[in-house]
Amino acid sequence: MFNLIVTLIAIGLGAIVTINTVFFGGDSYSEGSTEAIATAYINQAQQVKGSFTLYKAKYGADATDIDALIDADYLATSPQTPAGGSWALASDGVDDVIGTVSEIATNSDDGISEEVCERINENGGEIVECGSVTATSTTFDDTVAATFTAGDVTYDEATTSYAAVVVVR
Numbered sequence: 001m002f003n004l005i006v007t008l009i010a011i012g013l014g015a016i017v018t019i020n021t022v023f024f025g026g027d028s029y030s031e032g033s034t035e036a037i038a039t040a041y042i043n044q045a046q047q048v049k050g051s052f053t054l055y056k057a058k059y060g061a062d063a064t065d066i067d068a069l070i071d072a073d074y075l076a077t078s079p080q081t082p083a084g085g086s087w088a089l090a091s092d093g094v095d096d097v098i099g100t101v102s103e104i105a106t107n108s109d110d111g112i113s114e115e116v117c118e119r120i121n122e123n124g125g126e127i128v129e130c131g132s133v134t135a136t137s138t139t140f141d142d143t144v145a146a147t148f149t150a151g152d153v154t155y156d157e158a159t160t161s162y163a164a165v166v167v168v169r
Contacts, residue, residue, distance in 0.1 A: 037082045038119035041100075044079040045128040045167040048087050048098050051075050062096065065089055081165075083111050085138050090145035099140045099148070099166035101133060104155050112163040117153045120165060128167045135162040 048066070051074035055063040058072070066087055069075045078086050083102040090097055105111035117130035124130070134147035144164065153163040 034113070034115045034119055037116050038123060040082050041116070041120055041130075041165045042124055042128045044081065044087065045098065045124075045165060047079065048075070049127075049167050052089075052098065063089070085140075088140040090140055090142045095168045097145050097148075097166045097168050099145060099164045101135050101138045101140045101144060101162050101164045103138070104132075104153050104161045104163045106155055112153065112165070114153055114155055117163055117165075121150070121152065128165060130163060130165050133162050133164045135164075138162070140164060 048069070051069045052063055054074055055069055055072055063069050063072070066075065066078045066089065070077065080086060081100050081102065083105075085100045085102050087098055087100050090099060103111035104117075105113055112130065120128060120130040129150040130153065131148055131150040132153050133144050133149070135144045144162075145166070148164055148166055153161070155161070
């Protein structure tokens with residue numbers, strides 16, 4: 001009988017701790033996830049930019065695309081963004097930029113959320129930026145790069161909007 005009472009008390013205390021964790025710690029878990037996704041974008045952008053820099057230092061010319069970096073062993077594979085996109089080289093008419101495009105979404109698993117874009121802009125050190133683009137797909141090219149506007153993005157349920165994460169090469 002004593003074991004039953006101790007077991008019931010332990011179950012009750014476990015339930016209380018679980019409820020308190022969810023109630024008081026819920027925001028910190030989602031903020032941690034947002035921070036991790038933004039950090040993944042920033043790290044990938046800096047890795048790709050560094051690879052382009054090393055390629056140019058060794059070969060005396062710019063790499064034409066990500067595949068050239070892979071062939072030269074500066075990247076093992078093309079980094080896949082948290083939203084499932086890939087990085088590409090394009091020109092915005094002034095600079096060569098490296099970028100990736102995703103849909104703006106409420107959930108970071110489906111695209112770039114407003115919060116992730118905001119964190120990238122806060123932590124990107126003016127090297128990596130997130131902003132809106134005019135696009136019809138998740139392909140990053142010269143046309144899309146030319147429409148890039150740095151700044152926070154806004155999710156609109158009525159339309160499919162796109163955001164890009166870019167770094168000037």
